[in-house]
Amino acid sequence: MVERAPRRGRPRDPGVDEAVLTAAVELLAEAGFARLTMDHVAARAGVGKASLYLRWPNKVALVAEAIQHRSGVVPDVPDTGSLPGDMRTFLRALLRTFGTASQAMAAVMGEVGSHPELRKAWRQGLAAALTDCVREIVERALARGELPATSDVELLSMLPITLVQHWRLEHGQAPDDATVERIVSQFYTPY
Incomplete structure (x- = not known):
């Protein structure tokens, strides 16, 4: 998770966090990472820019948390x-659940090489949450004998998410x- 400075003053409104993270995902999907700005996110979320900078020091930190936030869904x-x-x-x-988020994640994929935090x-x-879901499916299939015991669980667990993103x-x-x-x-039907 993204490291944050200790909080001072009144407690933060979790509704603001939710609005900002949702706005960030929507704008990533619409405009991409390069054109995403803190100003646009603040306007879409209906909050002041200062509220964003109190929570996230920059765009990379905000987008990183937006990615983490989506992992719970x-x-x-x-x-x-x-x-x-x-x-x-x-x-x-997955495709029904991640309509806009899938577009946003595709926008981020081009930036992960340049931004270690992303x-x-x-x-x-x-990626970890989705891969864990697929791993559970693959491991159950192994236990049922639908896949050879020598199957590469790691690759089979990463493959569908990678294919969808690509x-x-x-x-x-x-x-x-x-x-x-x-x-x-092609990949998940036993012979």
Whole structure:
């Protein structure tokens, strides 16, 4: 999580944090990281710019926390009884849940190489939460014998999230149901 200075004065309003983090995600999706400004976030959130700078010292810190904030909003891990069913259900729920956030995360992906704080937030926040969900699906499939015991759990756990993000970067939109089906049938359907 992003380190913050000790607080003084009256307690912070958590509603302001929520409004600002939501505004940051929306603006990232609309304008991208380079064009995101603290002024725009403050205006969208309906707060003064000073409120932002009391909470986050700069845009990178704000975006890093917005990424962490989204990690708490991942879809439930389904248990349909089969690897293809679980993966299909999870990916469709992910794409429904992360409409705007998915665009925002794609905007951030191009910046993680230049900003270690963003890279850390991405790896420890949303990417970790989503990968953990997929790992649970893969491990259950291994236990049911749907995958070979020699399967690379780490790669199989990272693959669908990476494919979805790459698809968004390449095509400018989230994968549709047909593409989800291609991912599932190519990588998550036992022989």
